Amino acid sequence: MGARAAAQSIDQGAELLRVDDISLSFGGVKALTDVSFDVLRGEVRAIIGPNGAGKSSMLNVINGFYHPQQGEVWFAGSQRRNPKPHNIAHQGIARTFQNIALFNGMSTLDNIMTGRFTHMKQNMLMQAFWRGPAEREEVQNREKVEEIIDFLEIQAIRKTPVGRLPYGLQKRVELGRALAAEPILLLLDEPMAGMNVEEKEDMSRFILDVKDEFGTTITLIEHDMGVVMDISDRVVVLDYGRKIGDGTPDEVRNDQAVIDAYLGVAHD
Amino acid sequence: MSPQFLYTIEVMLNGLMAGVMYSLVALGFVLIFKASGIFNYAQGVMALFAAMTLVGIQNGQVPFAHLVNAVFGTNIHGFGWNLPALFAIILTLGVMILFAILVERLILKHLVNQEPIILFMATIGLAFFMEGFGDLMWGSDIKVLDVGIPSGGSLWLEDKTIGWAAEGSNYYGMYIDKLDIVATLVALLLVITLTLFSQYTKTGRALRAVADDHQAALSVGISLRRIWVIVWAISGFVALVAGIMWGAKSGVQFSLSLIALKALPVLILGGFTSIPGAIIGGLIIGVGEKLFEFTIGPLIGGATENWFAYVLALLFLVFRPQGLFGEKIIERV
Numbered sequence: 001m002g003a004r005a006a007a008q009s010i011d012q013g014a015e016l017l018r019v020d021d022i023s024l025s026f027g028g029v030k031a032l033t034d035v036s037f038d039v040l041r042g043e044v045r046a047i048i049g050p051n052g053a054g055k056s057s058m059l060n061v062i063n064g065f066y067h068p069q070q071g072e073v074w075f076a077g078s079q080r081r082n083p084k085p086h087n088i089a090h091q092g093i094a095r096t097f098q099n100i101a102l103f104n105g106m107s108t109l110d111n112i113m114t115g116r117f118t119h120m121k122q123n124m125l126m127q128a129f130w131r132g133p134a135e136r137e138e139v140q141n142r143e144k145v146e147e148i149i150d151f152l153e154i155q156a157i158r159k160t161p162v163g164r165l166p167y168g169l170q171k172r173v174e175l176g177r178a179l180a181a182e183p184i185l186l187l188l189d190e191p192m193a194g195m196n197v198e199e200k201e202d203m204s205r206f207i208l209d210v211k212d213e214f215g216t217t218i219t220l221i222e223h224d225m226g227v228v229m230d231i232s233d234r235v236v237v238l239d240y241g242r243k244i245g246d247g248t249p250d251e252v253r254n255d256q257a258v259i260d261a262y263l264g265v266a267h268d
Numbered sequence: 269m270s271p272q273f274l275y276t277i278e279v280m281l282n283g284l285m286a287g288v289m290y291s292l293v294a295l296g297f298v299l300i301f302k303a304s305g306i307f308n309y310a311q312g313v314m315a316l317f318a319a320m321t322l323v324g325i326q327n328g329q330v331p332f333a334h335l336v337n338a339v340f341g342t343n344i345h346g347f348g349w350n351l352p353a354l355f356a357i358i359l360t361l362g363v364m365i366l367f368a369i370l371v372e373r374l375i376l377k378h379l380v381n382q383e384p385i386i387l388f389m390a391t392i393g394l395a396f397f398m399e400g401f402g403d404l405m406w407g408s409d410i411k412v413l414d415v416g417i418p419s420g421g422s423l424w425l426e427d428k429t430i431g432w433a434a435e436g437s438n439y440y441g442m443y444i445d446k447l448d449i450v451a452t453l454v455a456l457l458l459v460i461t462l463t464l465f466s467q468y469t470k471t472g473r474a475l476r477a478v479a480d481d482h483q484a485a486l487s488v489g490i491s492l493r494r495i496w497v498i499v500w501a502i503s504g505f506v507a508l509v510a511g512i513m514w515g516a517k518s519g520v521q522f523s524l525s526l527i528a529l530k531a532l533p534v535l536i537l538g539g540f541t542s543i544p545g546a547i548i549g550g551l552i553i554g555v556g557e558k559l560f561e562f563t564i565g566p567l568i569g570g571a572t573e574n575w576f577a578y579v580l581a582l583l584f585l586v587f588r589p590q591g592l593f594g595e596k597i598i599e600r601v
Binding site: 063065084085086087088089090094095097101102103104105106110113114115117118120134138177178181 | 468469470473474476477479480481483484485486487488489490491492
């Protein structure tokens with residue numbers, strides 16, 4: 001059974017991903033130190049913390065971009081050993097980036113279509129010489145992409161090159177591309193950074209809808225505490241690469257260590 | 269019509285055809301540069317190598333014959349066959365694909381995330397290696413490449429156009445080489461195929477994705493290493509086409525690898541990242557240098573074709589460094 005199928009068979013509320021004692025450093029700089037937490041199937045799990053706390057590094061570890069020097073990553077019941085980033089996508093993990101990483105030369109439609117990559121089985125020679133199956137596959141994938149475009153309410157910009165879109169819409173297209181992979185685990189790196197209140201509300205609604213309608217498990221990094229507390233089921237708090245809090249939004253909000261990290265500690 | 273006017277038209281047409289030949293080489297550069305940001309200095313040598321391999325396979329030459337004879341004291345020269353052109357081309361294509369795989373395995377894989385200048389240096393090394401390797405494999409003598417492409421002036425066109433000039437003038441019709449016409453058609457076909465491929469197939473989309481953003485491409489499950497192999501194989505194929513055309517025109521010899529230098533001004537005009545740019549840049553250079561030679565050349569002693577392209581490129585570098593079609597380079601400060 002492939003990792004994707006294994007992940008798909010996990011029950012709602014059971015452990016989908018676990019990171020154990022992850023330590024990551026770049027040269028002498030320690031980005032993460034002994035961080036452990038789990039993500040349950042079907043929940044929205046937030047990672048918060050001040051700037052430089054190691055949140056993005058954590059996402060990059062889960063995503064396979066970084067390989068930690070120490071610690072284990074367990075996905076769908078099996079331990080991953082230094083995976084290649086492009087294989088992670090095939091296991092059912094999709095992501096968005098803090099600084100939007102879209103394919104600027106392509107239209108919205110093509111960007112989201114590229115997100116279907118892992119669902120396209122026809123190889124290059126087949127595509128060139130025997131169009132039948134390849135075309136059928138293209139049509140099926142196209143239908144799925146249209147569904148996502150409807151879901152995200154971006155029909156109006158289907159053919160627009162994404163480089164010309166305003167920031168908020170680019171973020172939405174990037175979410176669309178990640179959703180096109182029909183991920184089991186969706187990683188969002190600051191999905192609301194740089195947005196105005198209205199755009200943030202839209203994005204929060206989409207995130208909750210993704211969770212409810214598709215049953216996708218979501219791990220997100222976000223700075224806007226109001227949003228985080230509203231949409232997440234559980235929150236991990238990182239500070240200087242260490243975990244300082246973990247629990248429901250209410251628990252975290254009242255945790256003294258977390259408050260100190262965010263507001264600073266008074267030195268008498 | 270006056271013969272003078274008809275001559276000008278003829279010069280322009282010949283310029284367009286020559287431009288197509290430049291475009292063919294430039295195309296190979298653009299493909300690799302777009303997908304991996306590498307300026308592949310070895311593109312010209314790849315065209316030479318492909319042409320040598322084609323001739324070698326077609327004529328049943330034994331690879332490394334000189335080396336084997338020298339080491340083992342044998343006296344092998346050839347397999348003694350003559351393969352059909354199409355079959356030999358397909359085999360050569362196989363060799364270029366193998367070449368692409370080896371380049372990825374032995375060079376690119378180890379230089380991931382290095383500075384562009386380092387990758388550029390690696391391709392310079394590759395170019396010199398391929399030069400020597402090609403000579404060692406197939407011998408360094410000048411070879412005749414004959415895959416059945418018609419050549420010589422098109423008599424049909426001469427007959428058609430001979431009556432265009434005014435009565436009594438010394439005009440004998442337009443001279444256009446049939447080889448150039450074939451090269452134009454082949455280049456056209458090549459560009460259409462590449463465009464369709466990159467627009468409408470999964471792999472084509474993956475190529476464009478990698479060209480735009482490596483990280484995002486990885487995140488949707490595209491393997492960079494596979495894409496690099498594919499890109500190098502495609503530009504190996506383009507090099508083969510360029511090698512065939514140039515080889516049929518002027519023989520397969522070392523100077524073939526220097527056509528890469530002519531592709532540089534084409535790239536500067538068209539932009540390093542644009543396929544249409546490579547084509548149009550090639551045409552502009554081709555027409556430009558022929559017309560310049562025809563009109564201004566006699567006034568300044570001729571032989572302008574050697575430098576015209578570079579001067580034009582220099583002007584572009586001063587006034588429009590991103591080329592006609594390249595992406596504007598904007599860097600955040």
